[in-house]
Amino acid sequence: MPIPEETIQQILGSTDIIELIEGYFPLQKRGQDYWACCPFHSEKTPSFKVSPTRQGYYCFGCQAKGNAIGFVMEYESLDFPSAVRRLADRAGITIKEDEYDQKATKENLLKKKIIHINQKASLWFHENLLKSNSSEASEAREYLRQRKIDIQIAKNWTIGLAPENGNIFKNWCESQGFNNEQMVASGLMSYRDQEEFSKGVYSRFRNRIMFPLHNDYGDTIAFSGRVFTPQNKLAKYVNSPETLAFKKSNVFFGLNKSKRSIAKKESVIICEGQLDLIRCFENGIENVVAPLGTALNEKHVNLLKRFTGQQGEVVLCFDSDSAGYKA
Ligand SMILES: [Zn+2]
Structure with missing residues (x-):
């Protein structure tokens, strides 16, 4: 049984796309709309627009577009029912489990x-x-x-x-x-x-x-x-x-706790290991992440720039030998 259309409308009605996307990365308000560098293609100047009136997003660079459900599908690589379920959880709306499961793929x-x-x-x-x-x-x-x-x-x-x-x-x-x-x-x-x-x-x-x-x-x-x-x-x-x-390139240790502080300070400190990060965080330096390997690639930097903003700073704080790191 598919998720009833009225449930989907109810979920969309209870979801503010600006708030939703800002849970993932910060948006910059310009005029009526909100902007960021597109999460779906690599770029240096923001062409990803989110409209609060239309409750939709559009990228002038790669033409990605959609509503809140479409965004969660794209960003989280989820199929339609799983994305709806995510938003339902977020909005505190219950979808009957059997309705959902029949639609869900084996992979999900x-x-x-x-x-x-x-x-x-x-x-x-x-x-x-x-x-x-x-x-x-x-x-x-x-x-x-x-x-x-x-x-x-x-x-x-x-x-x-x-x-x-x-x-x-x-x-x-x-x-x-x-x-x-x-x-x-x-x-x-x-x-x-x-x-x-x-x-x-x-x-x-x-x-x-x-x-x-x-x-x-x-x-x-x-x-x-x-x-x-x-x-x-x-x-x-x-x-x-x-x-x-x-997926390793999507994950930093600590980011789930530190993303608000990173966005607020527009700055992120990359610590070498988990223990360094925890000590910093517990001592009030909260805009910290630790990579899961020593090789920082472009994807990592792009991910962090979503939180710091394009002009934000990324500070490396590696000191000791890290040759023992197995990425
Ligand atoms: Zn794009």
Whole structure:
């Protein structure tokens, strides 16, 4: 059953496109309309116009256009029912789940599942860090304490710990009813043998401090795992692989918390790692992000410019050696 037309109209009626788009990046008011550099093509001067009277957007550069639903579809790469659902959630309007699910593609359902798994896993890793009496958990807590990350800060950022024994996490996943295919799709597990899936899966993150990564909505979509023991000679950071829910060039650690401050200050400071970022943020320097690899590309800079504005400043704050970074 498709979403009823009157529900769609109700959702559009409860959504202000200016407010919606400003949730993603700042708009500049000029005359009646609002302007920004187009999120759908690369440009240096704004040709993306949003009209509050028409409740629509139009790009004079690439001719992208649409209403609030069209914007969410384009920007979030969602199909029509998923975009409608996003806006319905935002407006507090309920669409009956069965009406929605019948229209949703298999891929979108898997994407939802991936987010669900990552959200639950982040809480599990967090509990494990705070409460486990394993020796690695006390070591991890001590490591954080020495770096001035106390319990409250760990809670603010849902910092977690992936146990050294990957089977503990794997068993928990199974107890939650997640199957191997879903776990691999979520990025948290890998197949032991890429050609023979029947050989099972293993935990990608072991004995690492886990930093959840978020999308614009604050959903946990992936992780960055950091080593914390000097004897551990593995890559300093390991990130989730790209999944249906996680595209590396679209994500900075911390951006979900810092975007308002970045837009307000028209300035962003790029910190080297998660811990640097958290310390800055907790000490009142809130316009900070940390990349998920050392190689900053044009897409990253464009993403940040959406928040700082084209004239805004991007400050690099890298000091120590970052050769251990595995992008
Ligand atoms: Zn455009």
